[in-house]
Amino acid sequence: MQIHRSFDNLYTIKNPVVTTGSFDGVHIGHKVIIKRLNNLAHEINGESVLITFHPHPRLVLYPETAGKTLKLINTQREKIYLLEKAGLDHLIIINFTKEFAQTTSQEFVEDILLGKLHAKKIIVGFNHHFGHNREGDYSYLYKLTRDHNFEVEEIPEQDLENETVSSTITRKAISEGRIQRANAYLDHHFIMMGELKGGSQKCRDVGFPTLEMIIEEEIKLVPLEGVYAVSLTCGNLNYRGMLNIKNTNESQPSIQVHLFDLEPNHNLIGKLATLIFHKRMRGELILSKSDDLHFQLQKDKNEIEELIY
Numbered sequence: 342m343q344i345h346r347s348f349d350n351l352y353t354i355k356n357p358v359v360t361t362g363s364f365d366g367v368h369i370g371h372k373v374i375i376k377r378l379n380n381l382a383h384e385i386n387g388e389s390v391l392i393t394f395h396p397h398p399r400l401v402l403y404p405e406t407a408g409k410t411l412k413l414i415n416t417q418r419e420k421i422y423l424l425e426k427a428g429l430d431h432l433i434i435i436n437f438t439k440e441f442a443q444t445t446s447q448e449f450v451e452d453i454l455l456g457k458l459h460a461k462k463i464i465v466g467f468n469h470h471f472g473h474n475r476e477g478d479y480s481y482l483y484k485l486t487r488d489h490n491f492e493v494e495e496i497p498e499q500d501l502e503n504e505t506v507s508s509t510i511t512r513k514a515i516s517e518g519r520i521q522r523a524n525a526y527l528d529h530h531f532i533m534m535g536e537l538k539g540g541s542q543k544c545r546d547v548g549f550p551t552l553e554m555i556i557e558e559e560i561k562l563v564p565l566e567g568v569y570a571v572s573l574t575c576g577n578l579n580y581r582g583m584l585n586i587k588n589t590n591e592s593q594p595s596i597q598v599h600l601f602d603l604e605p606n607h608n609l610i611g612k613l614a615t616l617i618f619h620k621r622m623r624g625e626l627i628l629s630k631s632d633d634l635h636f637q638l639q640k641d642k643n644e645i646e647e648l649i650y
Contacts, residue, residue, distance in 0.1 A: 342425040345433045348457040354431055356387025359460040361471055364393055365508040366414035367423035369528040370499035374466055375427045377496060381462050388430040390458065393420075394437035400560070401437050412562035414512060414527075419534050426529075446477025450485055460491055467498035518565030518621040533561070533596070533616040537575070537609045540597050547635040549642075551585075551597040552609060554616060563594050567624045570645040572617040573600060575609050583638075583645050584616065587625055599638070601646065619650045 345351065358381045364371045378389035395417055399408040415423065417434075424432055435441065444453075449472050454460045463482055471477040482493040499506045506526050514523035515531055524530050533554060540551030556563065569584040582600040589595050598616065603609075622641060628634045 342421075342429050343431050344421065345431065346436075348433070348435070348453055351433075351458050354388050354390060354458065356382070356385045356461045357390045357431075357458050358382040358385070358387050358462040358464065359390045359392065359454060359458060360464045360466070361392040362466065362469060363397060363508065364391060364420065364424065365397075366511050366527055367420060367427060367529075368414075368506055368508065368511055368526050370466065370496075370506045372427055372528055373499055374464060374496050375424070375429055377494070378464055379428055379430075381464070381494075382430065385461060387461060389428075390431040390433065390460075391424065391429055392433045392435065392454075394435050394441075396437060397560070398437050398442065401439060402442060411560065412512065412516070413558075413560050414508060414515065414531070414562055416534065416558045416561050418557060419532055422534070423529070423532075443473055446472025446481060447485075448472075449477065450482065451489070455489055455491060462492045462494065464494050464496060466496050469495075512562055515562055515564050518567055518624075520564060520569065520618045520621050524618070531564070531618040533563075533618075534613065535616075537612055537614050539610055540599075541595075543634070544597060544599065544638070547631050547638065549599045549635075549638045551599045554596045554598065554614065556593045556596070559592065563596070564618065564621070565624075566594060568622045568641050570619040570622060570648055570650060571598060572619065572650065573598060573614055574617070575612050575614040578607065578609075581645075581650070583622070583641050584618075585625075599642075601642065620648065 358378050360374055360378060382389045397413060399411050454463060465479050479495040486493055511523055511526040520531060535554040535557050537552045537554060540553045544551045564586060566586045566588050571582055571584045573580045573582055580600040580602050582598050584598045587595045622644060628637055
C-alpha cells in the first residue's frame with residue numbers, strides 16, 4: 342500500500358477506484374467497501390484508493406462539543422496497518438483544517454476526485470455525506486455522472502445479527518469492555534499499538550512482572566478498566582498474556598501486561614508492540630495485601646490459560 346499526504350503527484354495511480362471517509366476501526370462494513378473497491382479496480386486494470394482525513398473532522402470543527410469527548414478506535418499507525426492488511430492499494434491522508442472544511446461537495450468532486458485524481462469509479466458507503474455542511478451524497482454524485490466521465494456506486498449498510506455495524510456502535514462496545522462483541526463488529530481483534538516500557542513494581546514484587554504500553558495518541562479509545570486475555574506481538578515474537586487496565590490520576594489509564602511465555606533474554610523495553618484483545622475476564626479489584634494480589638493474579642492467569650486463543 343502506498344501512502345500519500347497531499348493531492349499532488351497522483352497521476353501515477355492507474356484508473357483510480359475511490360472512496361472517502363474516516364474508516365475508524367476498519368470494521369466489517371469498511372472491509373466490504375474495500376473489497377468492492379479492489380474487485381472493481383481489478384475489472385478495469387486500476388487501483389483502489391481511500392481518501393481519509395487527519396485529524397478527525399469533529400476535532401477541528403467541534404472542539405468544545407462533539408470533538409471534546411471523541412475517542413477513536415484506531416491511532417493513525419493502527420489504521421494504516423489495518424488498511425494495508427485489508428488489501429488497499431493507495432491511502433491518501435489529508436490534513437483536515439477549517440479552511441479545507443469550506444470545500445464544497447462540487448469542488449471536492451470536480452477539482453479533487455476528478456481534477457487531481459482522475460477517478461474512474463467512486464464508491465460510497467450507506468448514508469455517506471461529504472463536502473461543506475455535508476451537502477454531498479450518493480444522489481448528488483449520481484447526478485454529476487451525467488456530465489462527467491465517471492461511475493458511482495453505493496454500498497448497502499452492513500448488519501451483524503440484525504444490528505447495523507458502525508464505528509459508533511463499535512466504540513460503545515469497546516468502552517463497555519464487550520471486547521468479543523467489538524471483535525465481531527470489526528471482523529478482527531481490537532488492537533493497541535505502542536512502545537513498551539518497564540511495568541509496575543507492585544506486580545513484580547508479587548511474582549508477576551509486567552510491561553506498560555505507552556498510548557501513542559491521547560484520542561485513542563481505551564477499553565473499560567479490568568483484566569483482559571490478550572496476545573502481544575513484537576517483531577516476529579508472539580506471546581500470550583493478561584492485561585490490566587486501570588484508571589489513574591494521569592490523563593491516560595495505566596496499561597500493564599504480564600506475558601506468560603516471555604524468555605529471560607527477550608528484552609522488549611523500548612520496542613514497538615501490538616496488543617491483541619480477546620476477552621475481558623473481570624473488573625478492577627482493590628487488593629491492598631501482597632498475598633491477596635498474588636492469589637488473584639495467579640487465579641486470573643489460570644483462567645486465561647484455559648482459554649483457546
